[in-house]
Amino acid sequence: MNKILKYVIFDIVQNKIVLLYTFFLLVLSLSIFSLENNSAKGLLSLLNIVLIIVPLICIIFSTIYIYNSAEFIELLVSQPVKRKTIWLSIFSGLSISLSLAFFVGVCIPVLIYHADTTGMMMMATGLFLTVVFVSIAMLAAGITRDKAKGIGLAILFWLYFSLIFDALVLFFLFQFQDYPLEKVMVFLSFLNPIDLARIQILLQMDISALMGYTGAVFREFFGTYTGIIISFIGLICWIIVPLLISLSIFKRKDL
């Protein structure tokens, strides 16, 4: 496993797209912080990058990478290596190298300019989202053999999690606004990793407004340490479940 992992990481880190991604994140974060004289406002702009750009790049890059290394995977399968090892090595390789890119691109500027709890939470959730979307990309690539279909599926997943899901929730909220929906909302937010991440950052950033929220259930649930731990467990589930499904598909797959 170590050998394959090392090879995959080495391969990806040298990849021009990943270098570009790192550079792009770094320039963006640095310019956001240095342009705004108010670093809290800079953090807000960064929030959009963490919640939208990072998942998009991670899921598309990972999907394309898996399709492009189809021949390499076939070669490995012909060797006396377990399929599980191959799949997990690719996953770990992608996660580690993309997390590294995120760390260099976002975490370091945040640590320099805004290293408070909000900044820490943003770094943690950004890293988690990176790995979650690599895992979802593995699923998208596992489901279909066709590259175009696979990438289309990956984009659809991203669109669903970042836009469609929230639109549906908003619609649902207005249809049932006469009912107490707080507990349902807690449940619903676990169905979307981006929402989980966003709410954790929101609780750090807009705490004043959230304290005024009459339902209070949300705040009491997510605001406590147990709540934070549970939502990170939720994020871990979002890493493990798609990965396991894709693994079982890959194990039985006719390459």
Added chain:
Amino acid sequence: MKGVFKFSILIGLLFFVVSAKGNILEVGISKPFKKIQSAIDAAKNGDTILVEAGIYKEKNIIIQKSIVLKGINFPILDGENKYEIISIKAQYATIDGFKMQHSGRSETRDIGAIMIYDSYKVTAINNILDDTNFGIYVQNSKSCTIKNNSITAYGKNEVQSGNGISCWKSDSLIIIGNKIKGHRDGIYFEFVTNSLVWRNISTKNIRYGIHFMFSHHDTYIGNVFEENESGVAVMYTQHIRMYNNFFLNNWGDAAYGILLKDISDSDISGNYFSKNTVALHMEGCSRINLYKNTFSFNGWAVKIQASCDNNDFTKNNFSNNTFDIGTNGSLVLNTFNGNYWDKYEGYDINRDKIGDVPYHPVSMYAMIIDSNPAALMLFRSLIVTLLDKSEKILPSITPENLKDNTPVMRRLAL
């Protein structure tokens, strides 16, 4: 001869003034008086009573003379959880430098440490009040001064605790430099007029930092209201002036930096609102000038109900608030001019430091949350950002007339 007569009158007056300073009566273990009340009974108008340090359990001390009661090294007056500690019904009386503790509590009467009834020019200064029900209570009095007292209570609920400084039906009071903590309301005014509240610090009270009703022509300067359960609420009053006060860290679903209900013809300026759930809530307010205030890090900087009219917001700083303005209707009878908004995205081509396009401080999502609070959880998501942007281009839900036509480009130096 006439000159000599005048001179003798002058001498006589001088002598009268000197004698009016009165005698000094001393109270203490090794002093002529062992009890404060017996010294008061023996005193004449204008006398001074000096009380040595020690613990005095005298039930209820009553002052009905123009005397100065002065403590040396904070003698302790203990109410034994049963009694009102000092009652004053006098003119020109002063209580200075005592520590009072454990006043009584009553379901039917307001009992506290220093009770001032029907008095004129009474002064309570430099006292430390600890675990009292009501701290200082002023009723039907005029021109009293309450200064530099430290008043602490440990109230657990609204029903069973009293107010720090509670004033009823009084006029021309001066309340300066008191520190009030842990009461129901820090300062409570009802029918108190022409008074000054200056440099007080009112924190961690169970209900409001300051609460007043029907108290016209009062002035509030440089007070700090922090971490009160429900912030500050003021009602049914005209002609108040509030300058340079601090409203900080009032968090909760019913907590307001300051809630103004039916306030009119007032001046609110130079105040600083930070980290409140709702910094300023206005309901049924008319003709208030709000200028040079700073709103930062609040959930809502201003919530202005449609029932308010002719209020004027000028030259205020709005920064780092989750929402700048919230409202509940489309009717707008208030004006916003020359404020600084950190969310303003307009431009300034002619470089006069005033934005060329009007700023609409009410975001669409603020309107949505007002009707459906659970929707706050989708805040800052992509769909909400998109909705907000499209609303900015084509306003449909937000009140179109609620806008600042001359937003300034740079933060105002206040």
